Amino acid sequence: MIPTIIVGGIFGIIMLWALIHAKRDLKSNKCAGCSVNNCSSRK
Amino acid sequence: MKIALAGNPNSGKTTLFNALTGKTEYVGNWAGVTVDKKVAAIKNKYQIVNEPIDIVDLPGAYSISPYTGEEAITSDFVLESKPDVIINIVDGANISRSLFFTTQLLELGIPVVVALNKADIITKRGDIVNGHELEKALGCKVVTITATTEKGLDDLVKTAAHLVGTKQEPLNFNDLDGNNDVARQTWINTILEKSLNKKHNASRVNFSDRIDMVVAHKWFGLPIFFLIMWGVYAFSIEGLGGFLSGYLNDVVFGEVIPDALNGFFEGVGVNPLMQALIVDGAVGGVGAVIGFLPLIMVLFFCLSLLEDSGYMSRVAVIMDRYFKKIGLSGKSIIPMIVGSGCAIPGVMATRTIENENEKRMTTILTPFVPCGAKLPIIALFSVVFFPNTSWVGPSIYIIAIGVIIIGGLLLKKLFVWDNTSFFIMELPEYKLPSIKNAIIQMFDKAKGFIYKATTIILVMNTLVWFMQAFNWKLQATEIQSESILASVGSVIAPLLIPLGFVGWQLAAASITGFIAKENVVATFAVLFAMASEEALHVPGGALSQMFTPVTAYAFLAFNLFTPPCFAAIGAMNAEMDSKKWFFRGLAFQLSVGYILALLITHIGTLIIYGETAEGFVPAIFVLIAYAVGVTFLIKRANHSKTALVATE
Numbered sequence: 244m245i246p247t248i249i250v251g252g253i254f255g256i257i258m259l260w261a262l263i264h265a266k267r268d269l270k271s272n273k274c275a276g277c278s279v280n281n282c283s284s285r286k
Numbered sequence: 287m288k289i290a291l292a293g294n295p296n297s298g299k300t301t302l303f304n305a306l307t308g309k310t311e312y313v314g315n316w317a318g319v320t321v322d323k324k325v326a327a328i329k330n331k332y333q334i335v336n337e338p339i340d341i342v343d344l345p346g347a348y349s350i351s352p353y354t355g356e357e358a359i360t361s362d363f364v365l366e367s368k369p370d371v372i373i374n375i376v377d378g379a380n381i382s383r384s385l386f387f388t389t390q391l392l393e394l395g396i397p398v399v400v401a402l403n404k405a406d407i408i409t410k411r412g413d414i415v416n417g418h419e420l421e422k423a424l425g426c427k428v429v430t431i432t433a434t435t436e437k438g439l440d441d442l443v444k445t446a447a448h449l450v451g452t453k454q455e456p457l458n459f460n461d462l463d464g465n466n467d468v469a470r471q472t473w474i475n476t477i478l479e480k481s482l483n484k485k486h487n488a489s490r491v492n493f494s495d496r497i498d499m500v501v502a503h504k505w506f507g508l509p510i511f512f513l514i515m516w517g518v519y520a521f522s523i524e525g526l527g528g529f530l531s532g533y534l535n536d537v538v539f540g541e542v543i544p545d546a547l548n549g550f551f552e553g554v555g556v557n558p559l560m561q562a563l564i565v566d567g568a569v570g571g572v573g574a575v576i577g578f579l580p581l582i583m584v585l586f587f588c589l590s591l592l593e594d595s596g597y598m599s600r601v602a603v604i605m606d607r608y609f610k611k612i613g614l615s616g617k618s619i620i621p622m623i624v625g626s627g628c629a630i631p632g633v634m635a636t637r638t639i640e641n642e643n644e645k646r647m648t649t650i651l652t653p654f655v656p657c658g659a660k661l662p663i664i665a666l667f668s669v670v671f672f673p674n675t676s677w678v679g680p681s682i683y684i685i686a687i688g689v690i691i692i693g694g695l696l697l698k699k700l701f702v703w704d705n706t707s708f709f710i711m712e713l714p715e716y717k718l719p720s721i722k723n724a725i726i727q728m729f730d731k732a733k734g735f736i737y738k739a740t741t742i743i744l745v746m747n748t749l750v751w752f753m754q755a756f757n758w759k760l761q762a763t764e765i766q767s768e769s770i771l772a773s774v775g776s777v778i779a780p781l782l783i784p785l786g787f788v789g790w791q792l793a794a795a796s797i798t799g800f801i802a803k804e805n806v807v808a809t810f811a812v813l814f815a816m817a818s819e820e821a822l823h824v825p826g827g828a829l830s831q832m833f834t835p836v837t838a839y840a841f842l843a844f845n846l847f848t849p850p851c852f853a854a855i856g857a858m859n860a861e862m863d864s865k866k867w868f869f870r871g872l873a874f875q876l877s878v879g880y881i882l883a884l885l886i887t888h889i890g891t892l893i894i895y896g897e898t899a900e901g902f903v904p905a906i907f908v909l910i911a912y913a914v915g916v917t918f919l920i921k922r923a924n925h926s927k928t929a930l931v932a933t934e
Contacts, residue, residue: 246554246555246556247555247556247557247560250551250554250556250560250564251560254560254563254564254568257744258744258745258748261740261741261742261744261745262745264737264741264742265741265742265744265745268741268742268853269742269801269852269853269856
């Protein structure tokens with residue numbers, strides 16, 4: 244049970260990070276390239 | 287301290303920006319690559335004053351009076367934000383034309399330093415520029431630089447920093463007789479007579495001209511372009527890129543990582559469901575996409591070399607004569623070539639088109655060019671259904687050009703009546719492409735690809751795994767057809783029957799593809815990891831249960847030519863600036879992808895297997911309905927046009 248909680252916790256943190264970034268990028272119309280190049284710095 | 291970089295298109299502003307700031311912004315050997323301003327702090331190496339220095343890279347402009355959208359960004363910034371100093375990049379290969387914009391900047395009263403770029407080309411041509419004479423005539427400092435090799439940049443930054451707080455004595459052309467622009471150019475020619483000793487004869491046929499006689503030839507140009515692209519894609523998908531991707535998919539993500547993770551989780555006693563979520567869902571899905579990383583890197587390395595050599599701007603000229611027939615011009619090819627990397631900057635690059643109808647058409651047609659995110663789908667289907675052949679990737683690009691031309695004609699018939707604008711493009715001289723630049727672009731693409739795989743694709747795969755492992759009562763289920771994903775996919779699946787696609791899995795993969803196209807591959811990886819013993823990425827692999835080679839190719843076309851991912855749809859919405867046109871565009875893209883897949887399935891099956899494919903009868907009804915709908919819309923458009931002419 245404890246290993247599952249630890250592994251689940253680490254996976255949960257990674258997922259949260261991914262979710263925050265995915266949501267931010269989708270909202271700002273950013274593609275992967277734009278995340279690097281900041282080309283969608285539209286007005 | 288704010289230093290703005292301003293100058294004509296393709297004068298080397300972004301190359302200078304990257305050199306001064308250490309950034310890796312997209313640089314292309316053609317006009318119109320930068321369509322938005324970018325700001326970054328100067329590198330420590332050039333930080334010669336205590337105050338922080340910000341460098342602003344502005345889109346190229348020929349004049350301070352804006353003609354196109356991106357020129358407006360430059361003139362707005364220069365006129366309203368008032369930078370402390372303007373570094374005006376003057377193209378050493380085109381001094382006379384570049385100085386027109388310089389004279390306008392010198393009228394503003396903001397300190398200007400002229401950076402005479404491409405000094406290497408000036409030297410190579412044997413031309414001699416008298417910098418002191420030019421400084422005296424313009425009334426501002428002139429520094430000779432070569433941005434690509436960072437030569438002269440120390441001097442340039444020092445000169446610019448010393449000018450902060452000073453006032454530029456404005457040039458005044460208002461008192462000149464006659465047309466202001468003509469007078470301005472006459473004045474420039476006069477000062478160049480004293481300051482430029484030209485050995486280079488522009489009217490002589492040079493090396494670039496000789497190459498252009500073949501590669502930009504009106505009959506040979508297009509076949510040569512296809513041959514080059516065939517070579518690039520064969521090398522990327524079937525050659526080095528394919529070989530490395532095969533190893534990554536089959537060995538690293540197929541055996542090494544899953545075996546290690548499974549061994550570890552079993553060893554420490556992690557719950558099997560959690561283990562399956564991480565190994566089959568997250569790692570399996572993300573791995574299926576990242577496995578194609580070498581392929582993407584090789585492809586973009588090759589494309590970057592082609593672009594830097596100056597060839598891609600010739601493609602715009604080659605395509606211009608075909609595009610004119612559908613109401614577009616060669617200008618539209620630039621967003622499409624940019625869109626082959628990613629549809630979003632491609633759609634944004636439509637800002638360089640001033641004609642509104644042309645801009646809308648280009649915005650709708652650009653996402654048809656297969657972007658980097660679609661490559662994993664092409665590569666997967668190519669490996670599984672058409673192993674040891676090299677025609678799948680290039681054929682998709684040939685179909686894309688066909689779809690753009692036929693789609694453009696249809697759009698013109700349905701909505702657009704205006705004549706095409708003229709296309710004038712400055713062709714840069716051919717040059718040996720920079721390997722350093724190509725490597726930078728390649729790693730940038732790789733970084734972006736990994737970032738996307740570990741964010742949005744990871745989230746989607748985890749969700750897909752959860753939806754296929756649980757039913758609506760949130761109970762784990764071993765039978766995929768009872769899962770949440772199966773019931774969601776089953777709602778959409780009937781719509782795909784006329785295309786010959788049978789199975790909720792295909793509907794589910796297509797839906798996730800709208801979030802990000804790589805998800806199509808990742809979703810298959812998750813679904814088949816649970817349901818099939820066979821590997822996904824091998825010839826005749828797990829996917830062959832779902833498709834014949836013909837329907838596989840049709841499914842590929844369906845995913846590639848229906849609307850792009852959400853982020854690109856958002857960019858289309860922003861650039862169109864009209865909800866009516868935005869929805870028209872989406873409906874058009876959806877219908878094009880749908881009908882194309884339908885035709886490939888049914889015509890292909892009839893020709894190759896001599897029998898009708900599944901969903902043949904519904905397909906006939908759909909085709910009739912589509913033909914009636916299009917005829918009605920064309921008639922309505924003709925009627926509106928006649929009414930408009932009568933009113934006028």
